[in-house]
């Protein structure tokens with residue numbers, strides 16, 4: 001599944017020469033030999049844990065992103081929803097971009113479940129999400145409780 005998306009991203013990148021599309025895109029799932037930091041939740045990836053290492057050349061600059069497995073799962077879940085709603089081609093332009101997961105989990109289209117998973121995972125890895133992200137998770141929890149109370 002990931003492979004076909006990568007292949008499509010590469011093809012589109014070559015065809016359209018879009019600035020946003022990376023060349024030399026690779027996606028590996030190595031086991032951490034030393035501690036790493038997740039580019040999405042900024043939490044710790046401890047030695048021994050399998051993580052996602054995504055490298056590419058964006059606008060002539062080589063970059064490597066490391067994602068913890070939980071953030072990667074959340075990103076894939078959001079990508080699936082985007083694909084369901086807008087079609088596969090939308091994934092290339094509107095899918096979760098690397099390092100920007102927080103913008104997607106806090107989007108109004110994303111349900112609270114994924115936002116809370118993101119926040120809890122960040123805390124469990126020793127990171128503290130920015131205040132407004134935590135606030136949003138709390139506020140929406142309160143709203144949901146109110147709604148549940150009224151409907152039940």
Ligand SMILES: [Zn+2]
Pocket residue numbers: 038039040041042043067068069070071072
């Ligand atoms: Zn993470």
